Amino acid sequence: GYYEEFGQKQGIANIINDFVGVVAADNRINSYFAHANIPALKAALTNQVCEALGGPCKYTGPAMGPLHHSMGVTQAAFNALTEDLIVAMDQHHVSVPAQNHLIKILAPMSSDIITK
Ligand code: HEM
Numbered sequence: 001g002y003y004e005e006f007g008q009k010q011g012i013a014n015i016i017n018d019f020v021g022v023v024a025a026d027n028r029i030n031s032y033f034a035h036a037n038i039p040a041l042k043a044a045l046t047n048q049v050c051e052a053l054g055g056p057c058k059y060t061g062p063a064m065g066p067l068h069h070s071m072g073v074t075q076a077a078f079n080a081l082t083e084d085l086i087v088a089m090d091q092h093h094v095s096v097p098a099q100n101h102l103i104k105i106l107a108p109m110s111s112d113i114i115t116k
Pocket residue numbers: 029032033035036037038040041042044045048061062067068071073077078079081106107109110113
């Protein structure tokens with residue numbers, strides 16, 4: 001399954017680690033993360049992606065809407081973040097079908113996350 005293709009929880013954690021690094025270096029969106037708790041963000045994203053891919057993890061944080069509600073996330077920022085995730089998945093040689101599977105799960109969350 002896709003969970004195995006991503007390298008299970010450790011593989012996902014490695015991809016998320018690099019993804020957050022790509023975001024931090026991305027001047028289009030890194031200002032959103034200026035005050036973020038990066039270790040907590042990495043742990044939460046790892047659990048969320050692991051669960052979404054059918055792994056034995058559970059994301060226990062707030063729902064996406066309330067969490068991002070006051071951040072003023074734009075469509076352009078959402079798209080940039082998605083591009084950064086693809087960069088990180090490419091770096092880890094995740095296959096295109098597996099990448100598309102994850103993007104298809106995340107894309108509908110944009111309606112809760114984009115508020116501006
Ligand atoms: C499908 C897309 C997204 C998902 C799945 C997602 C997921 C998450 C999760 C799970 C957290 C919680 C971290 C924690 O509990 O500590 C979080 C926080 C956050 N997200 Fe997102 N997010 C998405 C899109 C975005 C976008 C597009 C932006 C802005 C460009 C953004 C900005 C933030 C910020 C600034 C935080 C707060 C970090 C902190 O205060 O410590 N997110 N996101």
